[in-house]
Amino acid sequence: MDKITLYYFNVGDRVTNARGENVKLLLEDAGLNHNYIRLPRGEVWAAKKAQLIDEGFLSPTLPYIEIGDKKYGKAIPIMQYISAKLGNKYHGSDAEEDHYLAYVAEVTTEWYECLRTSFFGTDQDKEHHTKNITPHYIDLFEKFYAKHNGPYVLGDNITYPDFLIYHLLDDDLALCRLAGSPNLQKFVETFGNRPNIKKYFATLPKLSSK
Numbered sequence: 001m002d003k004i005t006l007y008y009f010n011v012g013d014r015v016t017n018a019r020g021e022n023v024k025l026l027l028e029d030a031g032l033n034h035n036y037i038r039l040p041r042g043e044v045w046a047a048k049k050a051q052l053i054d055e056g057f058l059s060p061t062l063p064y065i066e067i068g069d070k071k072y073g074k075a076i077p078i079m080q081y082i083s084a085k086l087g088n089k090y091h092g093s094d095a096e097e098d099h100y101l102a103y104v105a106e107v108t109t110e111w112y113e114c115l116r117t118s119f120f121g122t123d124q125d126k127e128h129h130t131k132n133i134t135p136h137y138i139d140l141f142e143k144f145y146a147k148h149n150g151p152y153v154l155g156d157n158i159t160y161p162d163f164l165i166y167h168l169l170d171d172d173l174a175l176c177r178l179a180g181s182p183n184l185q186k187f188v189e190t191f192g193n194r195p196n197i198k199k200y201f202a203t204l205p206k207l208s209s210k
């Protein structure tokens with residue numbers, strides 16, 4: 001594939017926070033040549049967004065990627081597109097599996113939206129999230145990973161929802177609080193030992209714990 005440029009904001013105090021990292025992880029794992037450009041919020045993004053709309057890129061949001069003169073938007077569709085360009089490297093092997101993966105990806109979106117609400121919410125929202133929402137999703141994804149005996153959500157092969165789930169476990173709980181979730185632990189360990197992911201993680205500032 002031609003060189004890819006990924007665009008996203010900086011969110012909070014960690015370079016890996018939020019949606020852009022889902023795409024970044026997949027690009028790293030696939031070993032694809034790419035640049036990662038962080039756009040400032042406020043006027044710079046507003047001007048860029050207006051320009052993108054003028055150019056015919058409707059409903060532009062971050063993350064998006066650029067390949068040559070083409071732009072591709074929205075985190076999950078970007079990941080699906082890259083997988084498709086790589087011969088369905090991160091897809092299932094038939095329509096049944098692909099529906100299942102899209103279903104799992106949708107559940108990650110539901111979790112992400114809760115996390116986003118709490119991130120921008122009051123202390124009460126944050127407390128509700130930590131006490132109720134996070135344990136609910138840990139429990140749920142522990143079951144998803146048990147279903148096909150892991151280590152990945154579909155079994156032996158990594159697929160695009162694995163990147164979404166790994167990143168949620170990192171964004172929401174900094175990969176902590178998994179003591180009672182052996183399947184998630186096995187997944188996190190296996191994911192972190194993928195050669196390109198391991199190399200990438202070594203370049204990151206040390207993770208803060210929650």
Ligand SMILES: N[C@@H](CCC(=O)N[C@@H](CS)C(=O)NCC(=O)O)C(=O)O
Nearest residue numbers: 018019049060061062063074075076
């Ligand atoms: N469904 C989209 C949502 C993208 C989204 O809302 N991105 C936010 C940043 S996390 C954004 O671009 N906000 C600025 C804007 O909407 O103009 C995705 O997953 O990529």
